[in-house]
Amino acid sequence: MSDSMRDSKRDSISGAHVHQADTVVVGAGIVGLAHALAAARRGERVVVFERDDYAVGASIRNFGMIWAVGQQRGAIYERALRSREIWLETAAKTGLWAEQSGSLHLAHRPDEVAVLEEFVAATPAARERGVRMLSAREAVERSHVARPEGLLAAMWSPTELNVDPRHALPAVAEHLVAEYGVDIRFGTTVRSVDLPTVSTTAGEWRAGRVFVCSGNDFATLYPQVYAHSGLVRCKLQMMRTGVQPGGRPLGPMLCGGLTLLHYAAFDGLAARDALAARMDEELPYHREHGIHVLLSQTADGRLTIGDSHAYAMTHDPFEDEAVNEAVRDYLGTFADLPDPRVTERWTGYYPSLRDGRTELVTSPEPGVTVVNGVGGAGMTLSFGLAEEVVGAGAGG
Incomplete structure (x- = not known):
């Protein structure tokens, strides 16, 4: 008797109703929804389980x-540019707000200009997509909130896209249901995975493969994976x-300049060392608390x-207002908001x-893929990453 026949006989004897799916996704954050989309686009029957009643992470x-x-x-x-394409495709189909605003890296010190100029010179792929240096005058013409005092230059990139996450996540979920028939079960916890069976608080499911995209709750399923993963x-x-x-x-x-010390795009640039040394001396509190400052808009x-x-396995639950003040103070060095009240x-x-x-992509057992560790780039990378992971899994 085959394994599937044996499982069917067992279910018949127990009287349990077992649901069917080709692919199960654990987690309805952006990483999970991206994997659900990639699988659904391949024609698979997909079910997503999310323990919370809606996305809150x-x-x-x-x-x-x-x-x-x-x-x-x-x-x-x-990969990020491919994700951008999928965001725009989804926006065109759903009407979700996705502003092709681009970005400005504002430079008020010579060492910041040096890093930006080196990046542009060293990155032909970015130049091909319109990344270029602007004069101070050109920068303030593009941004009415950029502070002109002391501004030396800026780097313009047209590829950055602005979505409103509190509306975008529900819109993507609704799109998956309406366009691809994905079954999204909010308020449902996955208890265990023992393929072909996935046990949940909403009953038993039978599936061919599982993607575990559980985000910050990374120790509930497959804790042995995370114990050696390097995740914090x-x-x-x-x-x-x-x-x-x-x-x-x-x-x-x-x-502004602190961002040049945060993102991997600027790693390995010779000019970055001098910038880091100055920032460590002039802004020790910001560096100690991992502060760099970005400004975006909602719909x-x-x-x-x-x-x-701040990085650790366990954090205290309290917010430090001194950190917020340091963020606002640094924002004031490169932007002047009409109404800065928080x-x-x-x-x-x-x-x-x-x-x-x-990212962390690993298979703890046949048919199961754990995807996590995209850090602060989940919105930027998840759609492109999911296409790679789902496609690789299907071909394996």
Whole structure:
């Protein structure tokens, strides 16, 4: 008797109703939804299980930046651009807000200009997509909030896309259901995986393969994988203003010199060492708390400001207002907001790999793939990563 016949006989004897799917995805954050989309596009019957009643994790606690320009040069940059394409395809079908705003890296010191100029010179793939240096005058013409005092130059990148995460995640989920018939079960916890059986709080499911995209809850399923994964939790602090006067759009998303020390795109550039040395001396508090400052917008015109980065397996639950003040102070060195009053503050948590890897993709047993560790680039990389992972799994 085959294994499938034996399983069917057992289910018949027990009287249990077993649901069927080709692919099960655990987690309905952006990583899980991206894998559900990639599988559904291949014609597979997909079910997604999410333990919470709606997405509340890192996928909605972020800037909404699809930030290709900051990603590791080469294949990861191309993955980010593929993700951008999928975001735009989804926006065209659903009407979700996806602003092709681009980004400006504002440079107020010569060492910041040097890093940006070296990046442009060393990255032909970015130049081919329109990344270039601007004069100070050209930069302030593109951004009405960029502070002109002391501005030396800026780097313009047209590839960055702005979505509103609190609306984008539900829109993607609804798109999966309406367009591809994906079954998304919110408020449902996966208890165990023993393929072909997936046991959940909503009953038993039979599936051919499983993608575990559980985000910050990375120790519940396959704890042995995570014990040796190198993952740690990153805690960040972020803020949001009210709607700006007059409803004027932000335009390009903005950042300053500290961001050049945060993103892998600038790793290995010779000019970066001098910048890091100066920042360590002049801004020790910011460096100690992993602060770099980004500015983006929501669909209704509010501005999102952040953030800090602290790494540990367990974090205290408290928000440090001194960190928020340091973020706002640094923002003021390169941007002048019409109404800077903060109306919301929050902390976020996501799993991070601290050794240079851009993701954790591993198979603890046949048919099961764990995908995690995309860090703060989940919105930017997940769609492209999912196409690679799902395609590889189907071909294996």
